[in-house]
Amino acid sequence: MAAEELSNKRVIFKDYVTGYPKEEDMILTSATVPSKVPQGSTAVLLKNLYLSCDPYMRGRMSKPINHSYTDAFTPGSVIIGYGVSKVVDSGHPDFSPGDLVWGITGWEEYTLVTAPKGLTKIKYTDVPLSYYTGILGMPGLTAYVGFHEICSPKKGETVYVSAASGAVGQLVGQFAKLMGCYVVGSAGTKEKVGLLKTKFGFDDAFNYKEEEDLDAALKRCFPDGIDIYFENVGGKMLDAVLLNMRVHGRIAVCGLISQYNLTQREGIYNMTAIVTKRIKMQGFIEPDHKNLYPQFLEAVIQYIRDGQVVYVEDIAEGIEKAPSALIGLFTGRNVGKQPICSHGVGKVLDSGHPDFKVGDYVWGMTGWEEYSLITSTEHLIKINHTDVPLSYYIGILGMPGLTAYAGFYEICSPKKGEYVFISAASGAVGQLVGQFAKLMGCYVVGSAGSDEKVNLLKNVFGFHEALNYKKEPDLRLKDYSIYK
Structure with a gap:
């Protein structure tokens, strides 16, 4: 029996940009994505909860250059960035439906990650999931x-x-x-x-x-x-x-x-x-410093719990606001971290990965969509602390x-x-x-x-x-x- 198709809003990168980017450089479209990962694959399907707007993304909107540390966006394709997501389905032994992860995903409701090595399970869920796109990300x-x-x-x-x-x-x-x-x-x-x-x-x-x-x-x-x-x-x-x-x-x-x-x-x-x-x-x-993340996480989560560090977020609601939120980042319109609600911090709906289970909250790179199928979970991190706003995981956490x-x-x-x-x-x-x-x-x-x-x-x-x-x-x- 064929898997159910999920409606999937997505933000498409139109073409390379010169000068200040505009909202018109991104196009909001709708497509569908299967509700299950391909049988026999190690992919992960993510439902994106929070997406992260970050300054480095401007460089990815320009034509590729040899000395860039990250790849340029592909015209006509979904924009890629950090996000917090929940695993909907998984064929990967490290991720299970319900797991919360953070990492690289698409600017869409659902993202199918074929190589989930970029996803990190969210360890602490007593803080806002949005923190994994910011202070904890x-x-x-x-x-x-x-x-x-x-x-x-x-x-x-x-x-x-x-x-x-x-x-x-x-x-x-x-x-x-x-x-x-x-x-x-x-x-x-x-x-x-x-x-x-x-x-x-x-x-x-x-x-x-x-x-x-x-x-x-x-x-x-x-x-x-x-x-x-x-x-x-x-x-x-x-x-x-x-x-x-x-x-x-x-x-x-x-x-x-x-x-x-x-x-x-x-x-x-x-x-x-x-x-x-x-x-x-x-x-x-x-x-270059990913090896320090465990040390960083334990230090900062305690700062948050003790009230020694606070984090301000300027959350935009809905994937429809994604282009405007990103452009506002370059004009100083945002106040604090600029996450997009339902994108960046996610909840695992289904998973084939052993490290991610249904119900887990995650943050990391995901799609700007309501649901994302993540085939590579290396960029997703499970959220362990949920006593703070989940949005903190695209910001301070x-x-x-x-x-x-x-x-x-x-x-x-x-x-x-x-x-x-x-x-x-x-x-x-x-x-x-x-x-x-x-x-x-x-x-x-x-x-x-x-x-x-x-x-x-x-x-x-x-x-x-x-x-x-x-x-x-x-x-x-x-x-x-x-x-x-």
Whole structure:
């Protein structure tokens, strides 16, 4: 007897993009998918619960280039990204119907994963499943690795996080605070600056859009200079930060969101500071540090349970909102992590995989659809903690959370009292980076693109200071000395 066919809404990538992407670059369509995996296969069928909008996806919308660390999207095909899903059916010994997983999936209701090695079972379900697309997923590990591994933080150091209210930034700041650092974040609205200060615990925060002089803004927040900068923005912000770094400062380059949509990218004019100040500046990507996920998960889940780390999400409801949510990410419209409800965090409906059972909650890469058949479960993670919102698994307990945690602790190696600057600090990662830095006792400054976001950084996330970079007329600051 043939398997029942399930209606499957999906988001299709139309064609390669130049400049700023538009909602019209994605098409919402409907198709069907079998309710069972092919007999004899090791595939997994997923019902996608949450899908994750992440800045790196912009690079996948451009024509393929040789030096990219991830493949470009295929025109005419379903968009691929991280998600939290539930296993509906499985032919894989590691996954069973009902299992919750997180990992790579399609932007669709159901995704058939033929190679489920990219799925991770969700261990803790006492937190929101959406967290596995953020604080407990890729963004969370990114923040964790970037701060702890790349930055090598020490108690008392000063930390600046740009885009600090984002999926990664908000975690980096909190990791830094936990370590006793002085943490400042920046964001692009007053609301976001407020979040950084009042919710994430940043020591200070500013709205970069309201700052006429970014160099002056950073000097105001860090009179003695910045020990650690968690970079999410690039461009003029990076140029200004270089002027304010301390000798032997560290910069973890997580992203450069200000440059992603430019046809002619901005140059950096203060690179000499890297030599004169002996600055360590290192780029990193979360997949290189997957081995740290168990360590990260146990640390951050306890932070969440103890109330030491908080996570802000801006959840869009329904796959129909997916294109708009993704585009909003590049204009600063989101406040915190941007998950899409019913996508990214999933519940297993059926499974042929031994590690995933019916009823399990999972987060990871899945399709932007109501149901997804996952044939490869390597990117799905079971959700074990359900005493927090499931949406946290596409944010603070998912990729953004791990990104912030790893980026701050593993990459930045923060120390208490250090100065931390976070660009895009109100995003899913940035908001966490700033709070991590604050938790570590760092002085944290973040930057964002609206007054609302700057307010979040200061009043919710607790950044010491934050700035609105869009209000800074000259981020290149070529007239300023490179010496402190």
